[in-house]
Amino acid sequence: MSKTTRTALVTGGNTGLGAAIARALHDAGHKVIIAHIPGHETVAHWLQQQAEIGYNFTAYGVDVSDFDSTQALAQAIHADGHQVDILVNNAGITRDATLRKMEKSGWDAVLRTNLDSVFNVTKVFLDPMLERGWGRIVNISSINGSKGQFGQTNYSAAKAGMHGFTKALAQEVARKGITVNTVSPGYLRTEMVAAMREDVLNQIVAGIPVGRLGDPTEIAALVAFISSDSAAFMTGSNIAMNGGQHMF
Ligand code: CAA
Numbered sequence: 006m007s008k009t010t011r012t013a014l015v016t017g018g019n020t021g022l023g024a025a026i027a028r029a030l031h032d033a034g035h036k037v038i039i040a041h042i043p044g045h046e047t048v049a050h051w052l053q054q055q056a057e058i059g060y061n062f063t064a065y066g067v068d069v070s071d072f073d074s075t076q077a078l079a080q081a082i083h084a085d086g087h088q089v090d091i092l093v094n095n096a097g098i099t100r101d102a103t104l105r106k107m108e109k110s111g112w113d114a115v116l117r118t119n120l121d122s123v124f125n126v127t128k129v130f131l132d133p134m135l136e137r138g139w140g141r142i143v144n145i146s147s148i149n150g151s152k153g154q155f156g157q158t159n160y161s162a163a164k165a166g167m168h169g170f171t172k173a174l175a176q177e178v179a180r181k182g183i184t185v186n187t188v189s190p191g192y193l194r195t196e197m198v199a200a201m202r203e204d205v206l207n208q209i210v211a212g213i214p215v216g217r218l219g220d221p222t223e224i225a226a227l228v229a230f231i232s233s234d235s236a237a238f239m240t241g242s243n244i245a246m247n248g249g250q251h252m253f
Contacts, residue, residue, distance in 0.1 A: 009234055011141075012036045014082070014089045016069050016126055017096030018062070019051050021195035022145065025221035026093055029229040031060050038063045038087060040078060040096070040126075063087070069096045069122035070114075079129035088137070089130045091232045094123045094167070095145040099197060101156045112159045119163035123170050131178070140183035141232040144171050145224075146243070148191040152251040156205075164189075168243050175241035184240035186231050191247025193219040214249030 013030040017023040018039025031037045041048050043066035052064055065081055068074040082089065097119045100111035123144055134140030149157050150164025168187040175185040192198050192209055198218065201209075210218060224246055230236055231244070245251065 010034050010036065011090035011139075011232075012038065012087050013091035013093065013232065014038045014040060014126075014130070015093040015095055016040045016067075016122065018093075019045070019048055019064070021197060022190065022193060022221045022224055023093075023095040024051075025225040026095060026145075026228045027062060028055075028060055029222065029225035030091065030093075030232060031062070033229045033233065035091065035232075036063075036087070038065065038082065038089070040065050040067045040069070042066065043068060043074075069126055070117035072121075072125045072128075075122075075125040075129050078126075083133075088133055090134065090137070090139060091141040091143075092127060092130050092134075093143045093145065093228060093232075094126055096122055097145070097160075097163075099157070099160055099200075101160070101201075103156055104158045107159065115159035116163050119160065120166045120170075123167055127170075127174070131183075134183050135178065135181050138182040140178070140181075141236075142171075142174070142183065142185040143228050143231050144168070144185070144187045145228075146187045146189045148189055148245065148247045148251050151189055151243070151245070151253055171243070172241050179240055182237075184231070184237065186239060186241070187243040188224060188228060188231070189243055189245045189247070190224045191219055191245075191250045193221050193224065195221060209250075212250060213247070217248065219246065219248055 015027045018027040019041045067078040144167045146167045147164040171187040
């Protein structure tokens with residue numbers, strides 16, 4: 006894997022999969038900026054803990070569902086002298102419910118945070134990547150964007166939409182040194198999965214051929230590769246890593 010040092014931005018980079026991705030990109034020699042929910046009171050403590058184990062991250066608060074907020078993020082990052090070469094659109098939420106029980110607010114929150122965010126954040130960092138002629142955009146989708154999931158019409162729709170965005174933008178920037186890819190993880194050992202109903206989760210794990218949840222570091226290693234110079238021929242792809250739960 007190439008060792009050229011770049012600057013990476015990971016949205017939702019202070020928790021779960023995002024934190025594992027931030028550490029993997031740091032391990033690959035990159036400068037890593039994490040974007041977190043504004044006013045997240047635990048972030049300072051988390052940054053301190055990461056620094057103690059050798060991970061020096063720069064952090065900014067942003068509401069990825071709000072275009073004005075992502076514009077302000079880009080202004081702040083550029084004003085501080087950073088340029089974003091690698092963008093990982095990882096921030097996401099769940100509001101699981103069957104469609105019959107789903108409130109309009111649960112639909113809107115998931116579509117705005119998981120899908121509008123991909124437009125909002127990518128839009129504000131794309132032009133500088135085009136000017137420099139190099140970029141990596143990785144959209145973190147989900148197994149459930151491909152296979153659907155009982156209780157997740159909102160999440161499955163948003164995650165499927167992310168890959169449509171990936172395929173369209175990949176074509177637009179392919180000749181400009183920028184790759185755009187989707188990564189679709191299966192069920193991982195994260196807080197998001199731990200919040201599921203235990204009986205439902207046990208049933209899902211029983212259907213995973215490798216017989217266990219994934220570890221966030223396994224997905225993070227894949228993201229680090231896609232973000233490298235070595236992955237220049239990979240674009241518009243949807244790479245699944247789900248323990249064999251869904252094969253396509
Ligand atoms: N397939 C078919 N029928 C099912 C079912 C399934 N998978 N699961 C439940 N049902 C049935 C029940 O047997 C019950 O039937 P009856 O009414 O005939 O008894 C009915 O559906 C229950 O319907 P409810 O609307 O009452 O559903 P609920 O409130 O009990 O549960 C839910 C809804 C909490 C959303 C639950 O379905 C659930 O947890 N689903 C899993 C959601 C999930 O996978 N979330 C992943 C979160 S992590 C993540 O998203 C990360 C990632 O990318 C993987």
